Amino acid sequence: MRSNPRTTGQSDAEPTFTEAARRAQILRHAIDVVADHGYAGASLNRIAEHAGISKGLISYHFAGKDDLLKAIVLDVFTRGGGFLYERETRKPATAGGALRSYLEGHLAFIGSHSREVGAVVEVVRNLRNDEGRLVYDNAWDAETYGELMGIFEAGQASGEFREFDPRVMAIAVRRVIDGFTFQVMGSPDVDVAAFTAEVVALFDHATTPRERS
Amino acid sequence: MRSNPRTTGQSDAEPTFTEAARRAQILRHAIDVVADHGYAGASLNRIAEHAGISKGLISYHFAGKDDLLKAIVLDVFTRGGGFLYERETRKPATAGGALRSYLEGHLAFIGSHSREVGAVVEVVRNLRNDEGRLVYDNAWDAETYGELMGIFEAGQASGEFREFDPRVMAIAVRRVIDGFTFQVMGSPDVDVAAFTAEVVALFDHATTPRERS
DNA sequence: CGAGGATTTGACCGCATGGTCAAAACTGTA
DNA sequence: TACAGTTTTGACCATGCGGTCAAATCCTCG
Numbered sequence: 001m002r003s004n005p006r007t008t009g010q011s012d013a014e015p016t017f018t019e020a021a022r023r024a025q026i027l028r029h030a031i032d033v034v035a036d037h038g039y040a041g042a043s044l045n046r047i048a049e050h051a052g053i054s055k056g057l058i059s060y061h062f063a064g065k066d067d068l069l070k071a072i073v074l075d076v077f078t079r080g081g082g083f084l085y086e087r088e089t090r091k092p093a094t095a096g097g098a099l100r101s102y103l104e105g106h107l108a109f110i111g112s113h114s115r116e117v118g119a120v121v122e123v124v125r126n127l128r129n130d131e132g133r134l135v136y137d138n139a140w141d142a143e144t145y146g147e148l149m150g151i152f153e154a155g156q157a158s159g160e161f162r163e164f165d166p167r168v169m170a171i172a173v174r175r176v177i178d179g180f181t182f183q184v185m186g187s188p189d190v191d192v193a194a195f196t197a198e199v200v201a202l203f204d205h206a207t208t209p210r211e212r213s
Numbered sequence: 214m215r216s217n218p219r220t221t222g223q224s225d226a227e228p229t230f231t232e233a234a235r236r237a238q239i240l241r242h243a244i245d246v247v248a249d250h251g252y253a254g255a256s257l258n259r260i261a262e263h264a265g266i267s268k269g270l271i272s273y274h275f276a277g278k279d280d281l282l283k284a285i286v287l288d289v290f291t292r293g294g295g296f297l298y299e300r301e302t303r304k305p306a307t308a309g310g311a312l313r314s315y316l317e318g319h320l321a322f323i324g325s326h327s328r329e330v331g332a333v334v335e336v337v338r339n340l341r342n343d344e345g346r347l348v349y350d351n352a353w354d355a356e357t358y359g360e361l362m363g364i365f366e367a368g369q370a371s372g373e374f375r376e377f378d379p380r381v382m383a384i385a386v387r388r389v390i391d392g393f394t395f396q397v398m399g400s401p402d403v404d405v406a407a408f409t410a411e412v413v414a415l416f417d418h419a420t421t422p423r424e425r426s
Numbered sequence: 427c428g429a430g431g432a433t434t435t436g437a438c439c440g441c442a443t444g445g446t447c448a449a450a451a452c453t454g455t456a
Numbered sequence: 457t458a459c460a461g462t463t464t465t466g467a468c469c470a471t472g473c474g475g476t477c478a479a480a481t482c483c484t485c486g
Contacts, residue, residue, distance in 0.1 A: 016462075016463090018453095018462080018463070019462090019463090022463085036345070037341075037345055038339060038341060038345075038347075039253065039339070040252065040253055040339060040341075041341065041345060043442075043443060043444080044443080044444060044445085045442075045443075045444090053464080053465090054464065054465050054466065055444085055445090055465095055466090056445090056446080056447085056464070056465065056466075057463080057464060057465080059444085059445065059446075060463075060464075061463095064444075064445075065443095065444065065445090125338065126251060126252070126253060126339070128250075128251060128253075128254065132249070132250050132251075132254060134251075137399060138395065138396065138399030138400060139399075162418070164411060164414060164415065165407070165411045168408060168411040168412065168415070169411075169415065171389075171392060171396065172385075172389045172392075172412070172415060174392075175388040175389050175391075175392035176384075176385045176388050176389070178388075179384060179385075179387075179388035182351065183351065183384065186350060186351030186352075187351060194378070195381060198377060198378045198381040198382075199381065199385070201377060202377065202381070202382065202385060202419045203419070205375070205418050205419045205420075205421075205423065206415045206416070206418045206419040207418075208418075208423070210418065210421070210423055229432075229433090231432075231433070231483095232432090232433090235433085256472075256473065256474085257473080257474060257475085258472075258473075258474090266434080266435090267434065267435050267436065268435095268436090268474090268475090269434070269435065269436075269475085269476080269477085270433080270434060270435080272474085272475065272476075273433075273434075274433095277474075277475075278473095278474065278475090
């Protein structure tokens with residue numbers, strides 16, 4: 001057989017042991033290449049060379065380059081979700097605590113997986129569909145604002161937070177979190193804990209009223 | 214003569230009227246194409262077609278694609294500087310006022326020049342030199358933090374601002390400002406004034422102490 | 427007009443890209 | 457051993473890329 005039926009969605013059988021391992025290996029090397037050379041520099045040839053395999057093998061395990069790049073996003077998101085799930089011991093009692101936990105969790109994941117997150121950011125910001133539109137557009141990452149906006153609305157309902165537009169605040173939080181990726185990728189010796197403390201304090205002040213309650 | 218001496222830096226004579234106009238025209242169309250199709254989709258062929266000229270003409274007026282892209286950045290930065298200069302009537306008296314002015318000025322420019330700024334962001338985030346490193350790296354945009362950090366340090370010295378890391382706060386401000394570009398590019402009907410007011414309030418609370426003085 | 431520089435075209439080059447495929451190699455089973 | 461299914465290779469393809477160049481055109485001024 002010349003191509004894998006699973007790559008074209010014609011089969012939903014259990015993936016072989018070999019297949020799973022090979023896909024994981026390709027994903028790892030693809031992440032490395034994207035992180036090192038950027039979206040434009042991540043060619044299938046370069047990824048194959050980096051992994052020590054032939055280019056055709058990538059086409060055998062993935063339907064195409066876009067499929068591979070989307071798989072990177074899915075893989076890192078899944079790992080990030082697991083990281084955050086294992087980290088959360090119990091639900092914070094206050095909205096401020098929830099926001100703090102959100103920031104600390106996400107920044108900790110980025111600090112310990114900067115290359116993976118960097119590759120994802122690269123793909124998300126650049127991958128376009130056939131019509132030339134971004135695959136991961138504003139509407140897409142608006143979905144990721146949901147959790148944050150929930151925290152903000154709860155805090156405002158309880159009077160813990162001041163009045164502000166939850167959407168704008170969510171955008172700001174996500175922008176600062178994603179920006180941390182570039183900081184740590186640009187200079188890997190940044191102090192994750194110090195940065196986290198600063199950001200937590202920043203948004204603590206930004207969300208709460210100035211007057212003491 | 215087969216190529217323009219000015220594109221290869223072999224002449225510093227006054228540019229012709231035709232040359233200046235042609236360069237400006239190419240820049241405008243290049244900005245359009247980058248804004249519409251992203252960095253990866255902005256080929257010389259596409260830019261030439263969009264401008265209704267031949268591809269060779271671009272090579273005649275610019276030393277190469279990289280030169281053209283850097284010219285986009287320089288052009289928009291120059292225009293932005295002029296915009297902000299004309300906007301500033303007089304120096305704000307307080308650090309809080311300076312920060313507010315900084316935010317309002319930059320967000321106003323983005324709101325009225327979203328495509329230009331979007332193209333610049335695309336180039337800055339993607340253009341790499343021959344060794345594969347980003348041309349506009351962390352060290353480069355750290356320079357743009359200077360003005361913000363000056364405002365923060367002045368405010369802390371006068372006791373107007375609380376104690377925080379000026380570098381982290383500057384990164385946060387720039388991230389939120391640049392993020393606004395994507396918001397307005399993704400949906401051009403966003404309310405610039407409302408967003409600006411929210412961001413001003415956000416960083417006003419973030420920088421000032423909670424206790425009333 | 428016509429000389430000469432400035433401008434513009436369109437054909438062309440070498441190269442890297444994403445993708446395909448027949449053949450080979452490998453693997454397990456009988 | 458022979459067989460069948462899976463996995464892997466390496467050569468190959470069409471396409472688009474950035475860039476070059478000889479030739480054609482335009483423009484200005486004597």
